[in-house]
Amino acid sequence: MKILAFESSCDETAAAVVEDGRTILSDAIASQADMHALYGGVVPEIASRKHVEVIAALCDKALADAGVAKSDIDAVAATYAPGLIGAVLVGLNYAKSVAYALNVPLIPVHHIRGHIAANYLAFPDLEPPFLALCMSGGNTLLVDVAGYTDFKLVGATRDDAAGECFDKAARVLGLPYPGGKPMDELAHGSEGGVYELPRAKIDGHELDMSFSGLKTAVVNLAHNAEQTGKPLDRAALARDFTQAVSDELVPRTLRAAERYGRKTVVAAGGVAANSFLRADLQTACDKAGCKLYLPPLSLCGDNGAMIGAQGYYEYMAGARADWSLNAYATREIDDPIVAYDK
Numbered sequence: 001m002k003i004l005a006f007e008s009s010c011d012e013t014a015a016a017v018v019e020d021g022r023t024i025l026s027d028a029i030a031s032q033a034d035m036h037a038l039y040g041g042v043v044p045e046i047a048s049r050k051h052v053e054v055i056a057a058l059c060d061k062a063l064a065d066a067g068v069a070k071s072d073i074d075a076v077a078a079t080y081a082p083g084l085i086g087a088v089l090v091g092l093n094y095a096k097s098v099a100y101a102l103n104v105p106l107i108p109v110h111h112i113r114g115h116i117a118a119n120y121l122a123f124p125d126l127e128p129p130f131l132a133l134c135m136s137g138g139n140t141l142l143v144d145v146a147g148y149t150d151f152k153l154v155g156a157t158r159d160d161a162a163g164e165c166f167d168k169a170a171r172v173l174g175l176p177y178p179g180g181k182p183m184d185e186l187a188h189g190s191e192g193g194v195y196e197l198p199r200a201k202i203d204g205h206e207l208d209m210s211f212s213g214l215k216t217a218v219v220n221l222a223h224n225a226e227q228t229g230k231p232l233d234r235a236a237l238a239r240d241f242t243q244a245v246s247d248e249l250v251p252r253t254l255r256a257a258e259r260y261g262r263k264t265v266v267a268a269g270g271v272a273a274n275s276f277l278r279a280d281l282q283t284a285c286d287k288a289g290c291k292l293y294l295p296p297l298s299l300c301g302d303n304g305a306m307i308g309a310q311g312y313y314e315y316m317a318g319a320r321a322d323w324s325l326n327a328y329a330t331r332e333i334d335d336p337i338v339a340y341d342k
């Protein structure tokens with residue numbers, strides 16, 4: 001079964017063709033990051049306009065790269081939530097029009113479910129159940145994945161997302177947007193252990209996280225250094241910051257896996273590209289006797305193929321949307337927008 005999938009929740013426009021949820025036939029992506037870098041972060045209005053400009057050409061490219069005709073497409077999948085509302089609306093409405101024109105089903109896909117499903121494309125043996133750590137620019141969640149469409153949110157950030165925190169810390173260190181990758185590179189220049197940064201603890205909610213205190217601490221350190229003229233060890237700060245993020249995420253992930261009786265852990269989202277986090281997750285999973293799946297770097301960030309992968313399993317479970325399907329800026333991963341019939 002061939003699914004044509006669209007993703008437009010933030011600053012990447014993406015269209016892909018995926019077969020049976022596991023094989024990427026094409027994965028066309030147009031990143032707007034350079035444009036937003038001028039402003040130090042994503043400007044929602046610009047994001048929406050850029051999606052409008054490129055989505056039709058990307059759709060054609062996805063079909064051409066896959067070597068399939070429009071008539072070969074069995075269903076259309078699209079991100080309907082969460083994300084920048086104007087941006088999501090562009091991809092979703094384009095997907096609706098394609099599904100309508102091709103007379104095929106429209107499948108709504110939750111963006112974070114898609115990030116998790118990116119792993120199905122890389123690892124043919126991976127099947128639920130497992131515990132997923134999802135960390136992206138806008139969301140940071142711990143999810144118990146009991147089945148392909150059976151999700152339970154078990155922990156989440158109470159404020160900023162891990163990626164947002166990376167981007168903000170990078171910005172005050174003078175690094176370009178998006179800041180995660182340059183922070184990762186900078187952090188390799190130090191052993192760390194120089195700056196004391198906070199670790200959050202939320203009483204009674206040991207699987208929930210908080211990144212705003214950490215973000216503020218880095219911003220204050222950078223501003224104080226600027227005001228007092230004291231030199232800032234940027235590499236050490238990047239390293240210590242990354243360690244603080246890892247300390248926030250990794251132990252909670254293993255705690256969640258233990259609590260929900262999972263022996264498989266899956267990482268997902270743009271921040272899953274972080275080399276220190278990957279190493280720390282591997283060490284922790286080895287110690288706990290858990291099998292860890294880390295998505296290849298090419299599938300960590302936003303892409304259309306992950307929406308096609310999850311779209312397949314949503315389709316198999318009976319998820320179908322009608323033309324009234326709306327886009328949502330926020331929507332929990334375990335709150336499906338349509339009913340399943342299987």
Ligand code: KG4
Nearest residue numbers: 136137138163180181270271273274301302
């Ligand atoms: O999943 P993603 O592409 O978009 C969303 O769905 O939000 O994630 C983007 C986030 C950005 O905040 C970016 O800085 C971060 O992923 N990121 C990283 C790394 N590469 C990308 N964060 C830490 N280390 C990295 N190597």
